Amino acid sequence: xxxxxxxxxxxxxxxxxxxxxxxxxxxxxxxxxxxxxxxxxxxxxxxxxxxxxxxxxxxxxxxxxxxxxxxxxxxxxxxxxxxxxxxxxxxxxxxxxxxxxxxxxxxxxxxxxxxxxxxxxxxxxxxxxxxxxxxxxxxxxxxxxxxxxxxxxxxxxxxxxxxxxxxxxxxxxxxxxxxxxxxxxxxxxxxxxxxxxxxxxxxxxxxxxxxxxxxxxxxxxxxxxxxxxxxxxxxxxxxxxxxxxxxxxxxxxxxxx
Amino acid sequence: xxxxxxxxxxxxxxxxxxxxxxxxxxxxxxxxxxxxxxxxxxxxxxxxxxxxxxxxxxxxxxxxxxxxxxxxxxxxxxxxxxxxxxxxxxxxxxxxxxxxxxxxxxxxxxxxxxxxxxxxxxxxxxxxxxxxxxxxxxxxxxxxxxxxxxxxxxxxxxxxxxxxxxxxxxxxxxxxxxxxxxxxxxxxxxxxxxxxxxxxxxxxxxxxxxxxxxxxxxxxxxxxxxxxxxxxxxxxxxxxxxxxxxxxxxxxxxxxx
DNA sequence: GTACTATCTTCGTCACGCCTAACATTGTTG
DNA sequence: CAACAATGTTAGGCGTGACGAAGATAGTAC
Ligand SMILES: [Mn+2]
Ligand SMILES: [Mn+2]
Ligand SMILES: [Mn+2]
Ligand SMILES: [Mn+2]
Numbered sequence: 001x002x003x004x005x006x007x008x009x010x011x012x013x014x015x016x017x018x019x020x021x022x023x024x025x026x027x028x029x030x031x032x033x034x035x036x037x038x039x040x041x042x043x044x045x046x047x048x049x050x051x052x053x054x055x056x057x058x059x060x061x062x063x064x065x066x067x068x069x070x071x072x073x074x075x076x077x078x079x080x081x082x083x084x085x086x087x088x089x090x091x092x093x094x095x096x097x098x099x100x101x102x103x104x105x106x107x108x109x110x111x112x113x114x115x116x117x118x119x120x121x122x123x124x125x126x127x128x129x130x131x132x133x134x135x136x137x138x139x140x141x142x143x144x145x146x147x148x149x150x151x152x153x154x155x156x157x158x159x160x161x162x163x164x165x166x167x168x169x170x171x172x173x174x175x176x177x178x179x180x181x182x183x184x185x186x187x188x189x190x191x192x193x194x195x196x197x198x199x200x201x202x203x204x205x206x207x208x209x210x211x212x213x214x215x216x217x218x219x220x221x222x223x224x225x226x227x228x229x230x231x232x233x234x235x236x237x238x239x240x241x242x243x244x245x246x247x248x249x250x251x252x253x254x255x256x257x
Numbered sequence: 258x259x260x261x262x263x264x265x266x267x268x269x270x271x272x273x274x275x276x277x278x279x280x281x282x283x284x285x286x287x288x289x290x291x292x293x294x295x296x297x298x299x300x301x302x303x304x305x306x307x308x309x310x311x312x313x314x315x316x317x318x319x320x321x322x323x324x325x326x327x328x329x330x331x332x333x334x335x336x337x338x339x340x341x342x343x344x345x346x347x348x349x350x351x352x353x354x355x356x357x358x359x360x361x362x363x364x365x366x367x368x369x370x371x372x373x374x375x376x377x378x379x380x381x382x383x384x385x386x387x388x389x390x391x392x393x394x395x396x397x398x399x400x401x402x403x404x405x406x407x408x409x410x411x412x413x414x415x416x417x418x419x420x421x422x423x424x425x426x427x428x429x430x431x432x433x434x435x436x437x438x439x440x441x442x443x444x445x446x447x448x449x450x451x452x453x454x455x456x457x458x459x460x461x462x463x464x465x466x467x468x469x470x471x472x473x474x475x476x477x478x479x480x481x482x483x484x485x486x487x488x489x490x491x492x493x494x495x496x497x498x499x500x501x502x503x504x505x506x507x508x509x510x511x512x513x514x
Numbered sequence: 515g516t517a518c519t520a521t522c523t524t525c526g527t528c529a530c531g532c533c534t535a536a537c538a539t540t541g542t543t544g
Numbered sequence: 545c546a547a548c549a550a551t552g553t554t555a556g557g558c559g560t561g562a563c564g565a566a567g568a569t570a571g572t573a574c
Contacts, residue, residue, distance in 0.1 A: 042555095110360075
């Protein structure tokens, strides 16, 4: 009747499984659980003993298996985490149902509480904010599909191509025109406008993911200003200053984002 | 010289640690690693042997520790996952640095490849799309802080309060006015407009998280139409039909989002 | 060179979580 | 009510990952 230490990922999955099976068939049998989790029957016995010791399931050998009230509460919490992650993956990131399900069921065991709450808020928010919403997610989808020939909204295209803004939004652009990757300081972030040069060098840069619209951050600059360590699309990338100068960019605002 | 099976979460963390230590001090010593990971010195020896067996570290007893080329590549991949998650948490979800760091370092070991890529795309996208961007994230932040007195942009407020739209956007609202939670069908989603009633019942609904602007989905309806299972803010919630009728809502579009 | 200290390894132990094989129970069915 | 198949349990083993205690090594101090 006390949870003592936190449950292992494995035991959380057992609880989750029992809850779902019981929701269908009222009680769970060992076989149902082993089928659902794809483990050997004897593993289930072991898990049930561990869960019974913690007062989370009612279990006696050869008897039917049910969750205690406390077990039910814990199972519901696991399921909440599972569904929150899955919903975010499907609704916001447009991940396919199966991957979302599998990924959620792994991550649910390790995600910190405060991050989980934010995921949930985020899904709500995206559905509420009129600047976001359906439209916005569809744009995100086509944005993903468009790599490396990335499609942006017309407004973005304008921005990326460095034409002066007509909308009095904010000073999103510092100075359009001739800024290159070689001009950036550590910590600055920029959108790629164009890769100059030709032949081998040009091709090599493109192959590295240097396509218009991509966001690039300067991570580090070596003592003598060469080479420079960039990050784009999650990858680190080291360029000679000569190469960096071939890449025209539009600097993004400092600070967050 | 062969990775054979996938590395365990623990071994990935060792690689990550060695990489970072080596980045600072050129070589790693056992002590550095045990300090960084908060683990006993003897555990490090064990891990190093396992990593050496897989050809990921150069290791001989009492000798200096370095990563092999393959080990370096694997470490870089782990770090990519770590940073992608962390950046998403910090830049998009506005999670504090430490929680983001810790959460990322747990989740990095279980996140499916395709979901990771989407996270990375997402951060890029948010920074690129003019309908999103800094503004949008700031709104998300105040949205989070505002629970339960949620602040929306003026446009959203209008929508939530059910006034007919003036902008010819889309038919986002089905029929404003008198739709309640009791009128929804399974799978439908709605924004909460107002909780009617008074006294105990009213208070109880508010306590359950029924505040204006929240998104509610109908998960299940019992055989005789009572009770109804809802989901809001990641929680499941079961209401009597009587109670559900007290909650005025605005239906969201069918399908995705 | 010996002594001392910081560092590292070895060894024995434990807790998980899964497996297989052998054994036990249950409930059906002729 | 046997005989049987289905289901569940036990025992024994393997791999991982951590720990502490005790012994080994390397580098510095005298
Ligand atoms: Mn799971
Ligand atoms: Mn799950
Ligand atoms: Mn980690
Ligand atoms: Mn990490």
